Amino acid sequence: GENVEQHPSTLSVQEGDSAVIKCTYSDSASNYFPWYKQELGKRPQLIIDIRSNVGEKKDQRIAVTLNKTAKHFSLHITETQPEDSAVYFCAAISRGGNKLVFGAGTILRVKS
Amino acid sequence: DAEITQSPRHKITETGRQVTLACHQTWNHNNMFWYRQDLGHGLRLIHYSYGVQDTNKGEVSDGYSVSRSNTEDLPLTLESAASSQTSVYFCASSELRAGEQFFGPGTRLTVL
Numbered sequence: 175g176e177n178v179e180q181h182p183s184t185l186s187v188q189e190g191d192s193a194v195i196k197c198t199y200s201d202s203a204s205n206y207f208p209w210y211k212q213e214l215g216k217r218p219q220l221i222i223d224i225r226s227n228v229g230e231k232k233d234q235r236i237a238v239t240l241n242k243t244a245k246h247f248s249l250h251i252t253e254t255q256p257e258d259s260a261v262y263f264c265a266a267i268s269r270g271g272n273k274l275v276f277g278a279g280t281i282l283r284v285k286s
Numbered sequence: 287d288a289e290i291t292q293s294p295r296h297k298i299t300e301t302g303r304q305v306t307l308a309c310h311q312t313w314n315h316n317n318m319f320w321y322r323q324d325l326g327h328g329l330r331l332i333h334y335s336y337g338v339q340d341t342n343k344g345e346v347s348d349g350y351s352v353s354r355s356n357t358e359d360l361p362l363t364l365e366s367a368a369s370s371q372t373s374v375y376f377c378a379s380s381e382l383r384a385g386e387q388f389f390g391p392g393t394r395l396t397v398l
Binding site: 175180205206208216217218219220223263267272273274275276277278279 | 319321326327328329330331334336342344345376383384385386387389390391392
């Protein structure tokens with residue numbers, strides 16, 4: 175089955191700097207890769223997702239890149255702000271697959 | 287507005303007791319999921335359902351059961367609660383199997 179590894183487990187950046195979180199997956203048939211943000215005490219919420227027919231997707235300060243050959247995808251946050259501080263989860267699901275498998279999460283701290 | 291709710295939000299129970307956590311969504315989504323969240327493990331899938339009368343095991347299903355008698359509800363039952371089941375439980379629903387999942391607010395369960 176699918177296995178998703180996420181790095182780093184914690185990340186501290188200065189306000190205004192960029193943050194990058196990386197995930198690798200094991201199932202070459204995976205075709206959907208969402209990223210969720212979870213603020214302290216809150217529910218996870220989707221912030222961006224990408225499908226395997228696209229290499230990159232952007233939404234304002236957030237972007238996701240996908241390298242199918244290497245089986246990894248990354249979340250990029252530019253011009254970080256204190257409100258970006260949260261836990262970020264990557265996930266993957268395969269075509270015809272029935273399980274969204276999550277990474278272990280990255281705690282992002284943005285220092286002002 | 288459509289939403290997904292969970293009850294109770296907090297529950298303390300004793301080892302060996304049967305516990306049922308409720309999940310109710312008003313989006314009319316066919317797909318519903320139960321996850322548990324523990325430090326260092328991210329979100330792990332317990333059970334999921336693709337429609338009425340359909341239920342499937344996830345990666346950590348032992349000791350849990352679900353039933354789907356209508357589109358709106360997917361209750362999660364712990365047949366005989368164990369201390370290892372102390373966790374935060376999230377219910378989610380989605381329109382597409384490989385698409386955005388909307389999470390409920392979570393239930394914090396403590397088994398003493």
